[in-house]
Each structure stands twice: as structure tokens, then as C-alpha cells.
Amino acid sequence: MTDRQTTGAGAESSRPLLTLTAASKSFGPVQALHGVSLDLYPGEAHALLGENGAGKSTLVKILAGVHRPDAGELRVAGEPQHFRSPGDAQRAGVAIIYQEPTLFPDLSVAENVLMGRQPLGRLGRIDARAQNTAVAGILRDLGVQLDPGRLVRGLSIADQQLVEIAKALSLSARILVMDEPTAALTLLETERLFRVVSSLRERGAAVLFITHRLEEVFAECQRVTVLRDGGWVSSGSVAGYTPDSVVRQMVGRDLGDLYPGGQEVPGAVMLEVRGLCSPGLFEDVNFQVRTGEIVALAGLVGAGRSEVARAIFGIDSHSGEVRIGGHVIPPLSPQATMAAGLGLVPEDRRQQGLVMEMSIERNANLAILNVLRRGLLMNRQAERRSAGEWTSRLQLRARGLSDPVSSLSGGNQQKVVLAKWLATNPKVLIVDEPTRGIDVGAKAEVHRILSQLAASGLAVLMISSDLSEVLGMAGRILVMREGRLVGELSRREASEEAVMTLATGQRREGAA
Numbered sequence: 055m056t057d058r059q060t061t062g063a064g065a066e067s068s069r070p071l072l073t074l075t076a077a078s079k080s081f082g083p084v085q086a087l088h089g090v091s092l093d094l095y096p097g098e099a100h101a102l103l104g105e106n107g108a109g110k111s112t113l114v115k116i117l118a119g120v121h122r123p124d125a126g127e128l129r130v131a132g133e134p135q136h137f138r139s140p141g142d143a144q145r146a147g148v149a150i151i152y153q154e155p156t157l158f159p160d161l162s163v164a165e166n167v168l169m170g171r172q173p174l175g176r177l178g179r180i181d182a183r184a185q186n187t188a189v190a191g192i193l194r195d196l197g198v199q200l201d202p203g204r205l206v207r208g209l210s211i212a213d214q215q216l217v218e219i220a221k222a223l224s225l226s227a228r229i230l231v232m233d234e235p236t237a238a239l240t241l242l243e244t245e246r247l248f249r250v251v252s253s254l255r256e257r258g259a260a261v262l263f264i265t266h267r268l269e270e271v272f273a274e275c276q277r278v279t280v281l282r283d284g285g286w287v288s289s290g291s292v293a294g295y296t297p298d299s300v301v302r303q304m305v306g307r308d309l310g311d312l313y314p315g316g317q318e319v320p321g322a323v324m325l326e327v328r329g330l331c332s333p334g335l336f337e338d339v340n341f342q343v344r345t346g347e348i349v350a351l352a353g354l355v356g357a358g359r360s361e362v363a364r365a366i367f368g369i370d371s372h373s374g375e376v377r378i379g380g381h382v383i384p385p386l387s388p389q390a391t392m393a394a395g396l397g398l399v400p401e402d403r404r405q406q407g408l409v410m411e412m413s414i415e416r417n418a419n420l421a422i423l424n425v426l427r428r429g430l431l432m433n434r435q436a437e438r439r440s441a442g443e444w445t446s447r448l449q450l451r452a453r454g455l456s457d458p459v460s461s462l463s464g465g466n467q468q469k470v471v472l473a474k475w476l477a478t479n480p481k482v483l484i485v486d487e488p489t490r491g492i493d494v495g496a497k498a499e500v501h502r503i504l505s506q507l508a509a510s511g512l513a514v515l516m517i518s519s520d521l522s523e524v525l526g527m528a529g530r531i532l533v534m535r536e537g538r539l540v541g542e543l544s545r546r547e548a549s550e551e552a553v554m555t556l557a558t559g560q561r562r563e564g565a566a
Contacts, residue, residue, distance in 0.1 A: 069132060070095050071260045072117070072148070072229050077126030079112050086112040087123070090286045092279055094229060094260035099251060101271040101292070102264045104281035105304055105493040106463030110264055113281070114231055117262075118150045119143035130229070149222030153234040153491075155214035159207035164189040166206055167221045192220045196250050212243035219250060230254060231262040236270060237491050240355040240519075241554075248274050266493050268297045269522070282306055305495040312498050313526025314505040320529070321345035323380075324513035325396070325482045327366060330374035335361040336537035339374070343482065348504060348514040350528035352521070353557045357534040359517045360401050363484050367391050367398040379481060392421065397475030399468075401486040401517070407471040408459050415441040415455040418473040444473035448503060465496020472503060483507065486517040501527060521550050533557055 070093040079087040087109045094100055104110050115121040116128070119137035128135045130146045137143045143150075157166045164182075165172070167189045175181035189202040198216050206214065215235055222230055232251075236244045251261055251274065263275055271278065271292065278295055280287040280303040287303045301312075323342045330339040336358035343349045351359045365372040368388040376383045378394040400406035408417050418441040419426055426436045441455050448469040452462055459470055468488065475483060485504065489497040504527065508514050518524050524531055531543040533556035541556040554560075 068096055070129075071131060073127075073129045074113070074116070075127045075129075077113070077116060077123045077128070079116065079121060079123050085284055087116075087284050090126075090281065090284075092262075092286075092289070094262055095277070096228070096258040096260055097255050098276040099255060099261040099263050099274055100277045100279065101275040102262055102279050102281070103268075103271065103300060103304055105495050106465055107283075108281040108304070108493075109284040110281060111233075112284075114150065114233060114262075114264070117143065117148055117229075117231055119148075144225055144227070147226060147228040149218075149225060149227035149230050151215060151218045151222065151230060151232045151235060153237055155211065155218050157206045157214055157217060160205060162186075162203050162205055163193075163200055163209075163217050163220075164202035166217055167192065167202075167224050169221075171224070189220065189224070192223055196220065196223070196253060198250065210243070212239050212247065215247065216250065219254070228258070229260045229262070231264070233264045234266070234491060235263070236265065236267065242354075244270075266491065266497070267520075268300060268494070271300070272297070280304055301494050304493070312494070312501060313523070314502050318347045318508065318529040320347040321511065324378065325366075325515065326375075326377040326380075327362075328375040328377070330362060330365060330372055330376070332361060332365055332370065332372045334537075335370075336365075336534070339534075339539050341532055341539065341542075343513045343515050345481075345511045345513050346508055347529045348508045348516055348527055350524040350531045351515060351517045351534065352524050352531050352553050353534035355519060357557065358537040359534055360486055362534075363398060363400075363486055363515070363517060366484065367396065392478060395479075395481035397421070397478055397480040397483045399471050399475060399483065399485040399488060401490070403464075403467055403471050407474075408467060410460040411458050413456050414445065414450075414452055414459050414462065414470055417459045417470050418444055418455075419477065421474050421478050440477055441473070444477050445469070448473055448476075449499065463492075463496070465492035465499065468492055468496070468500060469503075472500075476507075480512065482513045482515070484515045484517070487519065488516060489518075489520065489523060497523075521553060524548075524553065525550065535559055 072094040074090065074092040077087055077090045090109065090113060102110055112121060116123050119140040119142045122138065135146055164185045168185055172180045173184040173188065186202040193200050193202065196219065200213060200216065206217065235247060239247065254261060265271060275292050277290065278292050279289040280300065282304060321344055324345050325343040327339055327341050331337045339362055353359055361370065364370045366376050368386050368391045371386055378396055381394060383394055384390050404410060415437060419437050422440065426433050426440065445455065450469050451466055459467060462470065488504065489500050504514055516527060525548055529545050531548050531553060532539055533541045533553055535557055543552055
């Protein structure tokens with residue numbers, strides 16, 4: 055599977071819409087990309103896979119006109135291209151749909167789609183009716199029900215991505231690059247997005263799809279390209295790959311089991327939640343987590359899982375009772391919660407878990423700064439020793455602990471957040487979406503860390519939208535729906551069908 059000429063079913067009868075040949079790019083002494091080739095064919099979804107740091111982002115920025123390659127050739131529809139700006143890429147028919155849409159929130163859907171190209175009426179004024187009619191037609195062709203006159207502010211991430219796709223089509227884009235488009239979407243939103251992708255393919259568009267979710271690759275893509283350490287590894291029909299072979303090519307080794315085994319031996323109740331309520335978010339939530347076990351809190355996005363975690367930690371107000379080690383914790387007091395031995399790895403590590411421009415060392419010590427002080431000043435030696443200990447134990451990959459945490463890959467940033475809380479010597483750890491947006495190699499490492507922490511006696515509450523992760527990691531699964539805890543499944547009882555039945559409120563076939 056290292057023959058670049060191996061192609062998907064539709065490729066033999068058509069020329070590629072885009073061809074990148076032997077592309078290389080360096081930033082100072084760092085070679086981000088070397089000798090990478092890629093073909094995108096009309097009517098196909100092509101997955102670009104690799105660990106964080108494999109060169110995917112650099113390749114995308116070359117296609118977007120943000121970076122110019124040091125070497126190599128780019129052709130679109132057979133014509134040589136030398137993009138000097140994103141505008142050049144747009145004019146050539148290349149559109150980039152980023153994970154976090156970049157729209158103007160206080161303008162309407164139609165204004166965002168036709169920004170800078172609005173139809174004009176008499177006296178040179180924008181013809182709002184013609185603008186809305188044109189965008190309504192694009193949305194209708196996509197099978198999307200969105201009001202063109204609605205403000206973008208308040209739209210879900212999924213709807214904002216659809217606005218970006220409509221903008222790309224209004225620019226007559228034939229090549230769409232989608233960077234982690236499903237990372238923040240619910241199951242239903244993901245299904246809708248893939249219906250739109252299918253309609254784009256039927257129109258003859260080529261879609262380059264970047265994701266860490268291998269199940270989506272095998273369900274939705276026709277061809278695959280794998281990168282590793284900035285270099286090209288293989289390209290071919292998805293039928294020629296298996297999840298294991300993809301992982302081996304991405305990381306250059308066998309990872310072993312993505313979900314490490316180990317028999318849980320639950321001990322005493324360490325976290326207990328009684329009658330937790332927050333009007334409009336969740337109500338009457340009751341559960342326990344024991345030492346030595348991983349309990350998963352599952353459910354669809356919006357079910358109230360993260361809100362429960364925030365209330366337990368003391369960020370948001372609630373009624374009901376939270377006990378850690380048998381002691382009642384006062385509400386709205388993160389300090390008291392931390393002092394009792396609970397740590398929270400939040401869903402959004404960049405906005406809520408880290409100070410991105412601060413050093414790795416300082417981020418790893420943020421939760422214990424008071425302990426590391428010597429009078430009014432920081433004990434720099436103790437700070438270095440603490441950060442070094444935990445980042446070493448978590449096998450952090452970094453050039454130096456004085457580097458900003460923003461310089462790290464997503465998986466290594468997640469390790470810094472874990473290090474920050476493990477430095478507090480917690481009794482309970484809540485981890486919210488612990489592997490969102492990180493590659494399969496880093497995912498396996500985070501799973502290994504969580505399993506080891508549970509085996510050492512920590513009580514772990516894991517919130518995850520990844521059903522494979524939930525089933526592979528948890529000894530017990532608590533399922534929420536619309537703010538209520540609707541069921542509990544043991545490892546023996548749990549299956550994707552059983553979890554989704556509870557999460558969606560649908561009755562299983564054959565159930566009484």
C-alpha cells in the first residue's frame with residue numbers, strides 16, 4: 055500500500071482536480087513537509103491522516119495559499135498554480151472549511167455567504183432581497199434548511215460550517231478541504247454534514263477530509279493518504295486499508311490495545327452526587343464514583359454532561375449535594391472542591407484548561423502555585439522540579455518546558471492539563487472529552503494514563519461523546535438525556551445500541 059498510483063473507483067476514468075507533487079516546506083531548521091504528493095479526484099472524499107505534527111496543517115495551508123512550498127508542483131484541473139495568497143486559491147476553486155468557522159457573527163447568513171460580492175440595486179445599494187434569494191437557492195440545493203436572513207450569532211457550529219460550505223459553493227469552489235469538521239458535532243449533526251458532503255460529491259466536487267475519527271474514514275471516504283513526520287507514507291483506495299494498518303502507518307509502530315485492559319477493583323465511594331439540580335440544564339442527578347474505577351458519563355451533546363461537571367467543581371450554581379470522601383462540599387467554591395481533592399480537565403483545553411502563551415512549566419503548576427511560593431516569590435527550583443516530574447511521568451514531548459504551551463500538539467497540551475491536576479494529588483479526577491481533537495497515538499497514551507490512574511486508586515469520572523472510548527474505558531456507564539440521568543449500564547451490559555437507546559429515548563427493537 056505504498057504505491058502512489060493506487061486509486062479509488064472513480065479515479066481511473068477521470069483526471070484529478072488537484073495534484074500536488076513532491077511538495078516540501080521548511081520553517082527555519084524545522085522541515086514540516088518533505089516530498090509529499092496528493093491527488094484529489096472529482097466525486098471522491100479523500101481522507102488525509104496522520105498524527106499531530108505529521109504535516110497535515112502545513113499541507114492544507116499550501117493548498118489554501120497561506121504558505122508557498124519550497125519545492126514541488128501544484129496543479130488544479132491540469133493547470134500549474136503558484137498561489138501567493140488565499141485569494142489566489144479561492145479563484146482557482148479551492149475552499150477551506152476550518153474546524154472553527156470564521157464568520158461575522160453580527161451579519162446574516164446571506165451577508166456572510168456573499169461577503170464582498172453582494173448584488174447591488176439602484177443607487178449602488180445592496181439588494182437584500184436578491185441577496186437572500188440567491189443564498190436561499192444555494193442552501194436549498196444543499197438540502198439545508200437555514201433562514202438566509204438570520205444572524206450567524208447563535209447558530210450551532212454545525213450550522214456555521216454549512217454557511218461556510220454555502221460560501222464555498224457561491225465562489226464556484228470545486229475542491230473543498232474540511233479540517234476536523236465533526237470534532238464538535240453531535241451524532242445527528244455529523245450525519246447531516248455527511249449528507250451534504252455526499253451531495254457535493256454528486257456535483258463532481260473533490261473533498262479532502264481531515265479527521266482523527268477512523269470510523270468516519272471507512273464509512274464516508276473513498277481514498278486515503280497517510281503522512282508521518284512530514285513525509286508521505288501511502289495513498290490508495292480505502293478498501294485497501296484496515297483501521298490497524300492505518301494506525302501502524304500513522305505512528306510507525308503497533309500501538310497495542312487502544313483501550314488498555316485491567317480488571318477494575320472499585321473501593322470506597324469517593325465522589326457522591328445527590329439530587330443535583332440546575333433549572334434549565336439538569337435535574338435530580340444522583341450517582342457515585344468509587345476509588346479504582348472509571349465511570350463514563352455518556353449521552354448526546356447538549357444532554358447536560360459538561361454542565362453537571364462544572365456544577366460539581368463549583369463553577370456554576372446548583373442545588374443538591376456533592377460529597378468528596380464523605381465530606382459535603384459547599385457550592386460555588388472551586389477552592390473548596392480542589393482542597394477536598396477533586397480536579398477537572400475541561401472540555402475545551404485551550405480556553406479553559408491552559409494559558410496558551412504561558413510556558414509549559416507554569417501551566418503544569420497553575421493549580422499548586424500557592425504550594426510553590428517562597429514568601430511573596432515563586433520558588434523557581436521547586437516549580438521546575440514539579441513540572442519536570444509530572445511531564446516526565448506523562449511522557450510529554452516538548453523541546454523545553456520554558457516553551458509556550460501553544461507550541462505543543464493537541465495531545466501534548468492535554469498531557470499538560472493532566473499534569474496540572476495530578477500535581478495536586480487528587481482523589482477524584484473528572485475528565486471532559488479527554489481525547490477530542492488529538493491523534494490516535496496520543497489517544498492511546500491518554501487512555502493508558504487514565505487506566506493507570508484508576509489502577510493506582512484514583513476515582514475517575516470520564517465524559518465522552520466517543521462511544522468506542524466509553525465502551526473501551528469505563529467499568530460503568532451513566533447515560534444522560536435532556537438533563538436527566540436515564541440509565542446505568544455495567545461493562546457486561548454495555549453496547550453502542552444500548553447506550554444510544556438510552557441517550558435518544560428510542561425503544562430497542564423487540565423491547566416490550
